Amino acid sequence: MLRICFVPQVLFLxxxxxxxxxxxxxxxxxxxxWIRVSSSHFAVLTDAGEKKGREVSLRLEQMRDIFSQLFSxxxxxxxxxxxxxTLKSDEEYIRVAPxxxxxxxxxxxxxxxxxDRNYIVLDLSADESWRAVAREFAxxxxxxxxxxxxxWFDEGFAQYFSSLRLQENQAQIGGLxxxxxxxxxxxPGQASGASNPAKSFVELLNHQWLTLPNxxxxxxxxxxxxxIFYAESWIVMHYFLSKNKLSDAGTYFGLVKIQRVPLEQxxxxxxxxxxxxxxxxxxxxxxxxxxxxxxxxxxxxxxxxGSPNSAYQSLAVISANDIGNSxxxxxxxxxxxxxxxMEVRLAEHxxxxxxxxxxxxxxxxxxxxIAHRGLAWTHMxxxxxxxxxxxxxxxxxxxxxxxxxxxxxxxxxFRAAQSSRNPIQGVSNMIQDLIAVVDWxxxxxxxxxxxxxxxxxxxxxxxxxxSIRVAIQxxxxxxxxxxxxxxxxxxxxxWDDATALLDRLKDSSNxxxxxxxxxxxxxxxxxxxxxxxxxxxxxxxxxxxxxxxxTTGAQGTPADIxxxxxxxxxxxxxxxxxxxxxxxxxxxxxxxxxxxxxxPAAILTVKTGSRTIQLRTDNYKSLLMxxxxxxxxxxxxxxVVVNYKAGGKADGDLVSVEVQ
Numbered sequence: 001m002l003r004i005c006f007v008p009q010v011l012f013l014x015x016x017x018x019x020x021x022x023x024x025x026x027x028x029x030x031x032x033x034w035i036r037v038s039s040s041h042f043a044v045l046t047d048a049g050e051k052k053g054r055e056v057s058l059r060l061e062q063m064r065d066i067f068s069q070l071f072s073x074x075x076x077x078x079x080x081x082x083x084x085x086t087l088k089s090d091e092e093y094i095r096v097a098p099x100x101x102x103x104x105x106x107x108x109x110x111x112x113x114x115x116d117r118n119y120i121v122l123d124l125s126a127d128e129s130w131r132a133v134a135r136e137f138a139x140x141x142x143x144x145x146x147x148x149x150x151x152w153f154d155e156g157f158a159q160y161f162s163s164l165r166l167q168e169n170q171a172q173i174g175g176l177x178x179x180x181x182x183x184x185x186x187x188p189g190q191a192s193g194a195s196n197p198a199k200s201f202v203e204l205l206n207h208q209w210l211t212l213p214n215x216x217x218x219x220x221x222x223x224x225x226x227x228i229f230y231a232e233s234w235i236v237m238h239y240f241l242s243k244n245k246l247s248d249a250g251t252y253f254g255l256v257k258i259q260r261v262p263l264e265q266x267x268x269x270x271x272x273x274x275x276x277x278x279x280x281x282x283x284x285x286x287x288x289x290x291x292x293x294x295x296x297x298x299x300x301x302x303x304x305x306g307s308p309n310s311a312y313q314s315l316a317v318i319s320a321n322d323i324g325n326s327x328x329x330x331x332x333x334x335x336x337x338x339x340x341x342m343e344v345r346l347a348e349h350x351x352x353x354x355x356x357x358x359x360x361x362x363x364x365x366x367x368x369x370i371a372h373r374g375l376a377w378t379h380m381x382x383x384x385x386x387x388x389x390x391x392x393x394x395x396x397x398x399x400x401x402x403x404x405x406x407x408x409x410x411x412x413x414f415r416a417a418q419s420s421r422n423p424i425q426g427v428s429n430m431i432q433d434l435i436a437v438v439d440w441x442x443x444x445x446x447x448x449x450x451x452x453x454x455x456x457x458x459x460x461x462x463x464x465x466x467s468i469r470v471a472i473q474x475x476x477x478x479x480x481x482x483x484x485x486x487x488x489x490x491x492x493x494x495w496d497d498a499t500a501l502l503d504r505l506k507d508s509s510n511x512x513x514x515x516x517x518x519x520x521x522x523x524x525x526x527x528x529x530x531x532x533x534x535x536x537x538x539x540x541x542x543x544x545x546x547x548x549x550x551t552t553g554a555q556g557t558p559a560d561i562x563x564x565x566x567x568x569x570x571x572x573x574x575x576x577x578x579x580x581x582x583x584x585x586x587x588x589x590x591x592x593x594x595x596x597x598x599x600p601a602a603i604l605t606v607k608t609g610s611r612t613i614q615l616r617t618d619n620y621k622s623l624l625m626x627x628x629x630x631x632x633x634x635x636x637x638x639x640v641v642v643n644y645k646a647g648g649k650a651d652g653d654l655v656s657v658e659v660q
Contacts, residue, residue, distance in 0.1 A: 033047050033332055033335070034046070034047050034329075034330040034331075034332060034334075034335035035047075035049075035050060035053060035327055035328060035329055035330060036053075036327070036328045036330050037050065037053035037054055037056075037057050037325055037326075037327055038057075038325065038326045038327075038328070039057040039058075039060075039061055039323050039324065039325050040061065040323065040324065041060070041061060041064060041078070042057055042060045042061065042082065042084055043083070043084065044056050044057050044060075044084045044085075044086055045083070045084065045085050045086070045330065045335065045338055045339075046085075046086040046087075046088070046124070047087060047088050047092075047335070048086060048087070048088035048124045049088070050327055052086065052088070052124050053086065053327070054320070054325055056084065056086050056122060056124070056130060057323065057325060058319075058320050058323055059130040059166060060084065060120075060130065060137075061318060061323050062166050062171065062317045062318060063130070063134065063137055063161075063164065063166075064076060064141070065317050065318050066161075066164060066171055066173065066315060066317060067138065067141045067145075067161070069315055069317075070241065070246075071145070071146065071246065073145060076141065076144075076145050077144050077145060077443055077474055078140070078141075078144060078443065079144055079443045079444060079445035079446075079474035079475050080114075080116075080117060080118050080144075080444075080445065080446070080475075081116075081117040081118070081441065081444065082117065082118050082119070082120065082140075083117055083118070083119050083120070083338070083342065084119075084120045084121075084122075085119065085120070085121045085122070085338070085339060085342060086121070086122045086124050086129075087121070087122070087123060087124060088124050088125065089125055090123060090125045090126075093108075093121070093122075093123035093125070096121065096339065096342070096343050096346070096349060097110060097121070097123075098110055098112075098346055098348065099348045107132040108122065108123045108126035108128075108129035108131075108132045109121060109122040109123060109126075109129045109130065109131075109132035109133045110132065110133065111133045111136035111137070111140070112342065112345055112346065114345055115446065116377075116407070116408075116411065116446065118140065119342050119345070120133050120136075120137075121342065131162070131164070134161055134162045134164050135158045135159065135161065135162040135177070136158070137161070138157055138158040138160075138161035138162070139154055139157075139158045142154050142157060142158075143475075143477055144474070144475055144476075144477075147250070147253060147254075147257070147476060147477075148253070148257050148476065148477045149253050149257075150216055150217075150253070150256075151218070151219075151220070151225075151233075152215050152216060152218065152229070152232075152233040152236065153233070153237070153249065153253075155225075155229070155230060155233045155234075156233030156234050156235075156236055156237030156238075157237050159177040159230060159233065159234040159237070160173070160174070160177070160234055160237045160238055160241065161173070162177045163175040163176060163177050166317065168319060169316060169317055169318065169319035170314065170315070170316060170317065171314070171315045171316075171317045172312050172313070172314050172315075173312065173313050173315065174238065174241075174242070174311050174312040174313045175293070175296055175311065175312055176201060176202070176293050176296055177201065177234060200227060200231070201230075201231040201234060201235075201293075202290055202293050202294055204227060204228050204231040205231050205232065205235060205286055205290075206290070208228050209228070209232060209279070209283065210228060210229070210232055211275070211279065212236075212267070212275045212276075212278055212279045212282075213263055213264060213275055215229065215232050215233065215236070216263060217263065219509065235282060235285070235286050236282050238285070238289075239281065239282045239285040239286075241313070242285065242313070243285075245271065248270050248271050248272075249270070251269070251270040252266050252267060252269075252270035252271065255269060255270060263275075289311045292311040293311060296311075331368075332366075333360050333363070333365070333366030333367075333368055333371075334368050334370055336356065336360060337357060337360050337368055337370035337371040337374060338370055339356075340353045340354075340356040340357045340360070340371070340374055341353075341357070341370060341371075341373070341374035341377070343356065344357070344374060344377065344378050345377075350378065353374070353378075354375065354378055357371045357374045357375050358375070361375075367398065368398060368399070369394075369395035369396070369398040369399035369402045369405055370395075370402075372391045372392065372394045372395035372398065372405075373391065373392060373395045373402070373404055373405050373408050375391045376388040376389075376391035376392045376395065376408055376412065377408065379391065380408075380411065380412055380415055383415075383419050385412055385415065385416040385419070388408075388412045389409075389412055392405055392408055392409050392412065395408075396409070403436060403437055403440040403441075406433040406434075406436050406437055407433070407434075407437045407444075407447060409429075409430075409433050410430045410433040410434050410437070410447075410450055410454075411450070413425060413426055413427070413429075413430045414430070414450050414453070414454075423457055423624055424453075424454060424457055425630070426630075427454050427457050427458050427625070427626060428458070428625075428626050428628070428658075430450075430454045431451065431454045431455060431458065434447050434450055434451040434454065435451070438451065443474055444474075445470075445471045445474040445475040445478070445481070446471070448467050448468070448470045448471035448474065449467070449468065449471040449478075449480070449481055449484060451467045452464045452465075452466075452467035452468035452471060452484060452488065453484060455467060456487075456488055456491060457624065458624075458626050459624075459626070459643065459656060461488060461491050461492040462492075464488050464491075465485075465488050465489075465492065468481060468484055468485045468488055469485070471484075472485060479505060479508055479510055479513045480513065482501055482504075482505060483501075483505055483513055483516055483517065485501060486498045486501040486502050486505065486517070486520060487520070489501065490520065490524075490527065495524070495528055498520070498524070499521070499524065501517075502517045502518075502520050502521050502524075503517075503521070504517075505517035506518045506521060583645070583646075584643050584644070584645055584655055585643070585644055585645065585646055585652070586641070586642075586643055587606065587608055587613070587641070587642050587643075587644065588608065588639075588640075588641050589606045589607050589608030589609075589613075589639075589640060589642075590606065590607050590608070590637065590638065590639055590640065591604055591605070591606055591635055591636070591637070591638045591639075591640045591659075592605045592606065592607050592612070592636065592637065593605045593635075593636050594632070594633050594634070594635050594636070596620070596633035599620075599633075600618070600619040600620055600621050601616065601617065601618050601619065601620070602616070602617050602620040602623075602631070602633065603615070603616050604616075604617075604642075604654065604657070606640060606642060611650075612650065613650050613651060613652065614650065614651045614652075615642060615644050615651070615652050615653070615654045616651070616652070616653055616654065617653070617654040620633075623654060623656070623657060624655065624656035624657070625656070625657055625658075625659070626641075626656065626657070626658035626659070628659045631657075635659070638659055638660070639659075639660040640657055640658060640659055640660060641657075641658040641660065642654060642655075642656065642657050642658070643655040643656045
């Protein structure tokens with residue numbers, strides 16, 4: 001176009017260009033720098049243009065398709081939201097990349113796990129940057145789409161999957177793994193950052209093997225696993241996938257994980273051979289293919305997708321024509337806030353991320369809900385729940401339709417209860433927010449888990465049970481959810497179901513889960529006999545499991561709703577608490593008045609029909625509330641639903657109040 005502008009024979013075109021070129025430049029610079037490319041299962045935020053965004057979207061969909069084929073899955077779930085951010089320049093990427101030994105990672109992409117969501121971040125200035133996260137992508141898909149296994153299985157498959165190569169609608173898998181993060185982090189006796197760590201797999205297996213029982217039962221030490229663990233896990237999985245033995249592996253895990261059959265007996269039953277025979281079969285498989293892998297080491301560029309090679313498996317995968325994409329322009333300030341929201345999740349970049357978020361909200365034109373919810377997340381990490389609440393209120397004002405803000409409002413209440421070991425404040429609003437979240441994303445497992453615990457505190461054991469079962473179905477490996485299910489079963493007096501779960505969890509490799517399960521089992525006889533937990537050391541009152549404080553695991557404790565036993569203040573000998581065996585009763589009526597003259601004690605006068613009853617609480621600040629964030633001494637003439645323990649015909653002790 002510029003050449004035409006300077007050709008004398010078309011001088012008028014040159015004049016036209018001279019006039020219109022500034023407008024063309026202005027039009028280009030006014031175009032959004034950031035876009036979001038969305039496919040059926042992934043959304044990619046990028047500043048590298050639509051073509052690059054579509055390519056990344058295609059590769060992610062293809063990886064998902066390959067996983068589906070390998071495990072013969074017709075439906076896959078991803079119950080933790082996954083955000084994908086792709087950056088066009090190396091400089092942008094280095095600014096947010098994790099540090100390894102004080103320097104940005106050499107990988108062209110990284111996977112960042114989180115409790116609320118996961119991230120994939122790619123450097124699009126590098127070729128095939130998606131391959132840098134193939135290993136973590138495989139583990140993510142296994143976590144939510146395959147029953148609990150042993151570590152060697154997950155790591156072996158992740159290493160196998162990381163050899164994936166894609167071209168158009170064809171894939172090849174089964175070569176040497178090229179992404180091997182344990183080596184990048186370093187091992188004792190292993191050089192960190194080796195130039196091609198995958199080479200060591202062949203070298204290691206030429207000289208060293210673990211027995212299969214040792215491999216299958218190995219636990220990570222303080223510095224992780226030894227290199228041979230990764231190499232042998234990879235070749236065992238290669239053997240299983242090459243010989244169509246994944247179903248046998250599934251049978252094996254059912255035997256050892258659920259039925260608790262001894263390991264060598266489980267191997268014999270599942271694979272039809274002894275552990276020694278299976279180990280020998282795997283070694284022979286390796287020896288038959290080792291020359292091909294050594295050839296790949298020496299000349300990796302000669303290995304093309306589709307090249308005949310018995311070490312590799314070729315698969316047909318979906319193409320760009322099979323994937324529908326939509327493209328959305330993202331304002332600069334919102335895009336930068338999304339990047340900073342990811343950045344604060346990396347400890348080494350948190351300070352810079354917070355600074356970026358505050359810079360965004362300081363500009364009235366750029367202020368947005370994303371930046372405020374990102375700051376709220378940082379406050380929650382510091383247990384600054386009041387400040388987090390302020391940021392979330394501002395986020396909701398800026399964008400009332402932002403479902404993530406509603407999720408974080410619930411999460412702030414949940415974490416505050418965990419931190420204080422008190423009941424959730426504002427549980428009714430929390431339930432409403434979480435219902436909106438699961439309507440938006442029905443596969444969001446953690447939202448279902450929090451909804452279960454909020455409903456349990458509100459007295460809804462059956463609805464809590466429904467929610468936690470959905471969470472477990474979505475994330476079957478999450479032992480925190482199983483522990484919460486056990487707690488809900490205890491609250492519902494389903495002793496056998498709770499005991500079976502706790503017996504399973506007491507041997508968990510997660511020490512917090514195991515300790516919590518053992519503690520529940522120790523307390524179970526007292527709970528079954530008296531309906532309350534045994535008094536803890538110190539002067540804390542007995543605790544009832546009829547309502548439970550928010551917890552995702554071992555840190556939760558039942559909320560105090562029982563009546564304190566009276567004792568003489570001058571008495572020096574601690575007496576055993578007297579269990580309160582009174583039945584909890586239900587009453588719907590109208591709250592006529594509240595007497596707080598003996599604060600924090602309060603007396604509520606409730607009328608139902610022709611009957612008037614006075615209900616007392618020792619401390620209205622710790623009273624379980626539903627339908628209101630906090631108790632008010634000014635309430636009058638309000639419809640209420642109360643749970644209480646009768647004292648006489650016209651009085652009793654409050655358990656909970658629902659204000660309508």
